[in-house]
Amino acid sequence: MTLGERSVERPTVSTRILRAFSRNRNLLVGHVLIAIVIVAALAAPLIMTHSPTAQNPSDRLLAPGFGSEHVFGTDGQGRDVFSRTIKGSQLSLLVGISVSMLTMAVGGLIGLISGFMPRVDSIIMRIMDAMMAFPSIVLAIGIMAVRGADITNVIIALTVVNTPRMARVVRSVVLGTSQAQFVEAAESIGSSTSRILFRHITPNCLSPVIVQTSFVFAEAVLGEATLSFLGAGAPPDIPSWGGMLSESRVFLSQAPWTMLVPGAALTITVFALNLIGDGIRDVLDPRLRHR
Amino acid sequence: MEQPACGAMHPRAGVPIHYSTHGTNRHERVGGNRVASYILRRLIATIPVMLLVATGVFLLLKLTPGDPAGILLGPDASEERRLELREELGLNDSIIEQYVTWLGNAAKGDLGDSIFLNQSVTSSLVERAEPTLMLTFFSTLVALVVGLPLGIYAARKRGSWFDAGAMAIAIVGISMPTFWLGLNLILIFAVKLRMLPVAGYASLSDGLWESLRYIILPAVTLGVAQAALLARMTRSMMLEVLSSDYVRTARAKGVGEYRVVMAHAFRNALMPILNVVGLTIAALLGGAVVTEQIFNIPGIGRLLIQAVGRRDVPLVQGTVLVIATVYVVVNLVVDILAAALDPRIRRG
Amino acid sequence: MHTSGSSRSLILPRKMNRRSALKGAAALGAAAGAGLPFSRLTFPAAAQEELAEGGVLKIAIVGEPPAVLDSQFSTATVTNNLSQQVFEGLFTFDAAFNPQPMLVEDYEMSDDGLTYTFKLRSGIQFHDGSEMVAEDVVASLNRWGEINGRGKLVYGRMASIEATDPQTVTMTFNEPTGVLLSFLARAEAFVMPAAIAEAAGTDQLGEDQFIGTGPFRFVEHQVDQYLKVARFDDYTPRDEEPDGMSGRRIAYVDEIDFIPVPDESVRANGVIAGEYHFGDPLPPDFYDMIESDPSLTPIVVKPYYWYAPVFNKQQGLFTDQNMRKAVQLAFSQSEALKAGFGRDELIRADPSVCGEETAWYSTAGADAYDQPDPEQAQALLQEAGYNGETIRWITTHEYAYNFKIADFVKQQLEGIGMTVELVVSDWATVVQNRSDPEAYEIFLTGFSQYAHPATQPFNDAAWPGFWESEAKDQAISDMMAASDDESLKSAIDAYTETLWEEMPLVKVGDNFVLRAHRNEMKGFDNFPDWFFWNVGLE
Helix, strand or coil: CCHHHHCCCCCCHHHHHHHHHHHCHHHHHHHHHHHHHHHHHHCHHHHCCCCCCCCCHHHCCCCCCCCCCCCCCECCCCCEHHHHHHHHHHHHHHHHHHHHHHHHHHHHHHHHHHHHCHHHHHHHHHHHHHHHHCCHHHHHHHHHHHHCCCHHHHHHHHHHHHHHHHHHHHHHHHHHHHCCHHHHHHHHCCCCHHHHHHHHHHHHHHHHHHHHHHHHHHHHHHHHHHHHHCCCCCCCCCCCHHHHHHHHHHHCCCCCHHHHHHHHHHHHHHHHHHHHHHHHHHHHCHHHCCC | CCCCCCCCCCCCCCCCCCCCCCCCCCCCCCCCHHHHHHHHHHHHHHHHHHHHHHHHHHHHHHHCCCCHHHHHHCCCCCHHHHHHHHHHCCCCCCHHHHHHHHHHHHHCCCCCECCCCCCEHHHHHHHHHHHHHHHHHHHHHHHHHHHHHHHHHHHHCCCCHHHHHHHHHHHHHHHCCHHHHHHHHHHHHHHHCCCCCCCCCCCHHHCHHHHHHHHHHHHHHHHHHHHHHHHHHHHHHHHHHHCCHHHHHHHHCCCCHHHHHHHHHHHHHHHHHHHHHHHHHHHHHHHCHHHHHHCCCCCHHHHHHHHHHCCCHHHHHHHHHHHHHHHHHHHHHHHHHHHHHCHHHHCC | CCCHHHCCCCCCCHHHHHHHHHHHHHHHHHHHCCCCCHHHCCCCCCCCCCCCCCCEEEEEECCCCCCCCCCCCCCCHHHHHHHHHHCCECEEECCCCCEEECCEEEEEECCCCCEEEEEECCCCECCCCCECCHHHHHHHHHHHHHHCHHHHHHHHHEEEEEEEECCEEEEEECCCCCCHHHHHCCCCCECCCHHHHHHHCCCCCCHHHCCCCCCEEEEEEECCCEEEEEECCCCCCCCCCCECCECCCCCCCCEEEEEECCCHHHHHHHHHCCCCCEEEEECHHHHHHHHHCCCEEEEEEEEEEEEEEEECCCCCHHHCHHHHHHHHHHCCHHHHHHHHHCCHHHEECCCCCCCCCCCCCCCCCCCCCCCCCHHHHHHHHHHHCCCCCEEEEEEECCCHHHHHHHHHHHHHHHHCCCEEEEEEECHHHHHHHCCCCCCCCEEEEEEECCCCHHHCHHHCCCCCCCCCCHHHHHHHHHHHHCCCHHHHHHHHHHHHHHHHHHCCECCCEEEEEEEEEECCEECCCCCCCCCCCCCEEC
């Protein structure tokens, strides 16, 4: 990005977004899919055919069938798989959004501080390196063990795990940008640090951060599912895709739908998020693509 | 510049390709003495990181409530005995004391004894090494064998149906949770078709074939995501290199396509690919927890999780330290290799 | 030696049985023209299918056993069960949980009940080839007395233990200890060579120290992978018919691999897929599948464990007995049991501390069991002056039933105006916190249905829950002392009455564990503490 580019006329935001969507299939498909998931989560009370938590031992392990009362069948405790899957989307999206927002904020802040202040940079980066050297699942489980099993703690644990990477991204942008000539030029004409920050560095950060955030979202959804699967996530009475998968293992051969449905939902959601991430990256930062 | 190049922010390994512990320009000229001092500097730089990891683990564990003595002695043990054992294990010493003692020993290479397993931490890790390495090796093999050719071919056939299809499959591969994939593979190959065992691990000493039978499903489970990642990465790298000036010149000079692709393009693409592979290996060594769980493989990931559950502090500390060390060392090796292989650097 | 007629006998008035048996034996012997000592007489084999020799059994166990085979050190069930394949003690349990001689040839109790003289069997070999003598027994029991909770209980009453000659051990007590044989029959009171017992001391036994007298010997242990034992060729089985764990033990299979499978679905699927011959415990949800599978045999193990919320009686709200009784009356125990465990086949609502399959069954004073009475409960709360203070119940998701029962009871308690907070953490934290009287009001755990009531951990005032009671101590003392069936039964009744009167915990009910074995495995006796002698592979 050169000084020159900035003064060229810019198409309106809406035009750019539309253009991006039409050119980039990934973005389109990804957004459509995730929109479905979001709608499902928001409209859950309307869509769910049964209670997601009510147990009906007499109706356990019914096979799915399009005409039947339970479209996707029931699980080992007679709960409707379809309704539970819909309900589970709420937890996944809640955790995903919270973690990505928090990571962006915290990681971004750390990265900025680190990038601007070389004195603390070494220390901060050492700590970030140490955190990344730690196997992430173990770190998350450890934090859950200390804090106890509830959704807030899952969010905290996953934020901690994802923050170092975000911090690195932001930091590297700051370092890269601050060495750019135009910043030197700006400094030489007396722009204050904060002006530089806002006018030059922040826009530069925007695209890598947005790209990284969308991947963090995907990681968070997977991370929450993994923690629930291992029994170290949110309490089991809250329907979660990971928890459903964990419970389904006992019935693997008798009732494979209990495993297939939540797993497919999880895969589709993460797939959509990855598509979006790819798409955004392609659009915002063409240098990052193949030529 | 520290700008991450070539879209390296992939979801799995997650660090920018040009990993570095400094803000310095990694592409400074290296050669001869410079290489040696570079390595030395990097090695020294890892020490504070290791120290931080060690302290971090220690603090985390001490913050976590739970008594290993109670777990070891079982449900019917008397209070008296539990308190006795705590004393014997040194659990009542002050935290600082425990930390300093442990750190001192660790520096000498003595990681202490596992509370639960009645063996030294080191031997626990050594016993787990084979399964972990087997799993890491075979899943990486799967990734390389599937991912590399896929990526190269997709790059060559850029824009074709093959390309689009392969990349779509790759994204699915990254998006699918490993444990779901694992469960599906178990359902199909072990439960329904009865071709492979449901779970378990057979050491190489039981025979290569037996060992392979048990490792196939877990290796594929882990390998698929890596393969997907690698395919995308490889394609990306190859495309970039294939349109570079050097390659265009070579083509103009009439150099055969195969030579162009393999001899030059691939070699240049190798560096970041190596980086990714290295990072994934490092991550796998401690992180294949879920796969080890569903396939009942006695590897380091599972050891760690169980140790946390049992509050087996020395074991957790020692294991995390070792994993972090491996991670850092692998990173270092990869960086050095990359620096050595990078023709831009070599040419000065 | 013991006829099935005496199966409900608690103490075995041994002298009586022996004499009458000897008379019979003498008659037989006379008829056969030989005056053989009783113990060498062989009875005709009962109709039992012929078991094939050979093969390797693969057994899926719940996880890596704490302290491996050292059941003196760790009381974990899996350790206990593993140890009895390799180690034996002076006595062992028959199918009705009566103690029967194992390494003991014969014994005598003095008339005042204070002195026991045990005559050991001769020619018993350890796995290292040495022969077992009295010194070994003394040294082993000394270690048991030092590091094991139940051992300490016994040694607390003991005046002396001596090897009076190489085949005889004499124990003298300060007070009558009729319960001794039951304690000695537990797997943890095993015999190892004296040198090893002394060398090990208070540390866990090392791998080279797993030397016992059992029908299997230790071969190899790969942590988290397998524990291998093999037939001990120089084992001398007893002559009597197998009855529970007592009697003849023959190792038909060549080897057994015990494989830790911490994940219950893998364990279950492994048995179904033929990877393991036997799996324990299995998730209850597998019951239907196992039952309908022709290659598998499901086993429901009765008796097994019972479950109860335990009150913190040292400090806080539940120092008041009225509060405790209020809780018991506030919910239906059988419904809580169902909420926790689900399947009817695997539960039993019963107030007794010991299962009805044992000789220690008693429901004395347990009329309030499963008779919810919310009004009475509220009245008791009023009397106790309860003012809505928060009751902290520490629980965990790691054991699903733990949380489910806590959740169910919480709802019922809230229905009568109590404030209950479920504090959820992992099991390790619960284990630690329940020892801290400041940390909780209630926690829930399980207890064995087939252990002698005197040995229940909650009897110890220092154990979580902190039950201090003279009536209880007296009843237990009487139990320990009882030297005949009558006095034992009345002591157990007194104990049970005290339990229901003082309400230190509220028994919810019994839960049985589900196991399964493949049909190729033959001869398996469904005893709660599993064993694999007298088991063959087709």
